[in-house]
Amino acid sequence: MNEKKTPKRQLGVLDLAHRFLREHVSAGDTVIDATCGRGNDTKLLCELTGASGRVIGFDIQQEAIDSAAELLRENGYSAELHLDSHANMEQYAEPETVSCIVFNFGWLPRGSHEIFTHADSSIAALEAGLRLLKPEGWLVLCIYYGGVNGFSERDALVEYLSSLESRYYTVLQCSFPNRTGCPPFAVFVKKEIAE
Template identity: 55%
Template sequence: MKTRLNALGIAHQFITEHIKPGDLCVDATMGRGNDTAFLCELVGETGKVVAFDVQQDAVESTKLLLEQKGLSKRAELHLDSHSNMANYLQPETVSCITFNFGWLPGGDHKIFTQPETSIAAINQGLELLKPDGIMSLCIYYGKDTGFAEKDALLEFLPTIDSQKYTVIINSFANRPNCPPIPVMIYKRT
């Protein structure tokens, strides 16, 4: 698979290299369902994807996409905050967790992820990851929103325990405006 040189392409390449059929994955910010479908394809018929979003529009879009692709049986969709994912999953059982921070594509830009719930969700996710599990974060910001969250996340990420996790923060040095920031986290064995 040829990697698209954007934040999502980098995240998908990282995920593809680590996920196998039968895995349990989480799409913490399901949005329009593209990552949920991507993960469903990777986990195969024996795997499962649990996805979260606070907007009914996101859940409905994702449900429709999964139905169109014949992937509905592989996913469990929740109208709930990513900061509540620990209520649905057991510690050290998840192979991969994906986050796309920002707002719902094509949705209301007044509704977007917030630093407090996003950091809480990352912390929960770190505990849910099994050894050798991975987490990908795409930090979207720009226009009038997302700057506080971006700053809070970039301040938080270096505080993650380096004895248990490897955190890689990438940046696009020559892209104009506010390019997304892809982040990869690996849980050591």
């Protein structure tokens, strides 16, 4: 009986991101969810930062903001949720005060596939995010591509991240090379301490 059983659930990009957040976010931290969507990452950030922390979230869809707020309410958490583009995040926090910023690119789960993240605003937001990060802070990115959103945002993100000066930023990419289709991948960017 050598029949291979199908695994119930495989490790995915969100597992990697959440494990990483659990390791790098502490009580009292200021953190940002750049793409709130249904609020799953925002909820984890609230759990990790606790009552003394500050969680700031962004989405351009009212449906996403309402859905994230509802999830937080159901779980006894609250966060500063803004119906605004993540490209404007510098209007909401001071430079070098944020420990971790999460980006989950793509479209709203169970929402319209017509609205998704785009390279121009995503890269503007990454640049802003790097200015907001504390030294030794992290960007945590989950990059989805190959659906209606195509490949152009992924290509622009990878090109931008590859161009970051290695003295100042460590960029770690975790992909799934033995999976077929367009498996989403994670990128973690650490802002190093400047001398």
